[in-house]
Amino acid sequence: MDGLVTAVIQDYTSGRVLMVGFMNEEAFRKTVETGFATFFSRSRNKLWLKGESSGHRLVVKEISTDCDRDALLIRVEALGPGVCHEGYLSCFARRLENGEWVIREARAYDPETVYRSKQ
Amino acid sequence: MDGLVTAVIQDYTSGRVLMVGFMNEEAFRKTVETGFATFFSRSRNKLWLKGESSGHRLVVKEISTDCDRDALLIRVEALGPGVCHEGYLSCFARRLENGEWVIREARAYDPETVYRSKQ
Numbered sequence: 001m002d003g004l005v006t007a008v009i010q011d012y013t014s015g016r017v018l019m020v021g022f023m024n025e026e027a028f029r030k031t032v033e034t035g036f037a038t039f040f041s042r043s044r045n046k047l048w049l050k051g052e053s054s055g056h057r058l059v060v061k062e063i064s065t066d067c068d069r070d071a072l073l074i075r076v077e078a079l080g081p082g083v084c085h086e087g088y089l090s091c092f093a094r095r096l097e098n099g100e101w102v103i104r105e106a107r108a109y110d111p112e113t114v115y116r117s118k119q
Numbered sequence: 120m121d122g123l124v125t126a127v128i129q130d131y132t133s134g135r136v137l138m139v140g141f142m143n144e145e146a147f148r149k150t151v152e153t154g155f156a157t158f159f160s161r162s163r164n165k166l167w168l169k170g171e172s173s174g175h176r177l178v179v180k181e182i183s184t185d186c187d188r189d190a191l192l193i194r195v196e197a198l199g200p201g202v203c204h205e206g207y208l209s210c211f212a213r214r215l216e217n218g219e220w221v222i223r224e225a226r227a228y229d230p231e232t233v234y235r236s237k238q
Binding site: 016062063064065066067071073085092093094096101 | 186
């Protein structure tokens with residue numbers, strides 16, 4: 001995938017999977033060096049420190065890789081109320097129920113308030 | 120990614136992330152219809168029912184998608200002792216410790232025995 005690996009972000013305490021991002025070598029190095037998860041944004045084509053706008057940074061607790069070495073599992077302490085830019089605790093808020101994607105949880109924060117003056 | 124989405128496989132009971140695969144639309148449909156996780160193999164360019172060789176199938180318990188709709192989180196009951204073709208419970212057996220990837224857990228099964236007559 002053009003030098004990108006999949007990075008699965010999991011809450012260290014609850015075990016909940018929070019999001020999936022992509023890292024290139026530089027993003028991975030930044031993540032290890034700074035202790036904050038840093039991704040490569042495919043849409044913006046640049047490095048992206050998670051939480052640089054919202055303050056909701058991801059503090060790295062443990063990094064694992066898989067047998068193919070094309071995916072990372074990063075267990076984190078998530079700063080702030082939620083990881084998803086839509087206001088949810090996890091980006092995986094939509095569950096499949098009888099063929100439809102349904103959200104069964106409340107927003108953890110109001111994204112309008114958090115992002116309004118920052119983007 | 121050429122119509123593929125990332126599929127994160129998580130153990131429903133323990134919360135451990137077991138592997139990451141890819142699904143196209145057909146693999147996703149098969150997964151939903153059969154209740155067994157089915158991936159698209161990029162190397163073999165075809166559908167791949169996880170466990171078709173080893174018997175270690177993944178029974179789907181819950182499917183979620185993320186806000187970008189380009190990743191799936193599939194919580195499963197994993198049949199058999201381990202998911203990784205190298206014999207480990209999880210494909211994410213390698214942890215980063217002081218700049219090196221280290222395996223700190225024992226194999227859950229012997230892949231030679233499981234795969235010998237089947238591949």
